[in-house]
Amino acid sequence: MLLKYLIDANLPYYFSLWKGDDFIHQRDIDDTWKDKQIWDYAKENNLTIITKDSDFSDKMLLYNPPPKVIHIKLGNMKMKEFFSVLTEIWAEIQEMSEANKLVSVFKDRIEGIN
Numbered sequence: 394m395l396l397k398y399l400i401d402a403n404l405p406y407y408f409s410l411w412k413g414d415d416f417i418h419q420r421d422i423d424d425t426w427k428d429k430q431i432w433d434y435a436k437e438n439n440l441t442i443i444t445k446d447s448d449f450s451d452k453m454l455l456y457n458p459p460p461k462v463i464h465i466k467l468g469n470m471k472m473k474e475f476f477s478v479l480t481e482i483w484a485e486i487q488e489m490s491e492a493n494k495l496v497s498v499f500k501d502r503i504e505g506i507n
Contacts, residue, residue, distance in 0.1 A: 399435045401444035402426075404465070405472065410480055411443070428452075435460035441490055453495045454506070463490055464497045 397415040400408075402424045411418070417440075419431060426434070428448050435442045441461040442449050450464040463486060467478060478500065479486075485503055489496045493505030 397441060398463075399431065399438075399440040399442050399460070401431065401442060401446055401449070403445050404443060405475075408476065410476065410483060432460065450495055450497065458494045461490055461493070462495050464495065466497055466499050468500065 398411070398417070400406075400411055400416060400418040402419040404411075404418075406418050406420050419426060422434065423430075428446070431442065432449070432452065434440070436459045439459045441463055443463045443465065444450075445465050447464065449462045453460075453462040465479070467475060470478070479498075482498070482503065486496055486498055489503055489505040493507040495506040497504045497506075
């Protein structure tokens, strides 16, 4: 199995969009890990971190991949809306992540920094 994405513990565990061979949730590794442990694991395994935590995107601005970071900045919303928004734009997020070290996902736009 070749993983591509590490889902941070602050994102839903039961989320059908992220079920599959490309994804591992931090909870399946160790949900007590601190940011440095998550970062190091993602770096060692060439994973993209998907998170709502700005600490990862701030750190990504200082370093080159791996890891890459997808920063979800949708704000507070119900899980159904969260799933709907991400499902609609997930292909675009993945495409931008291929070309950028940091992808920030907002409700009205997606921004990439390479």
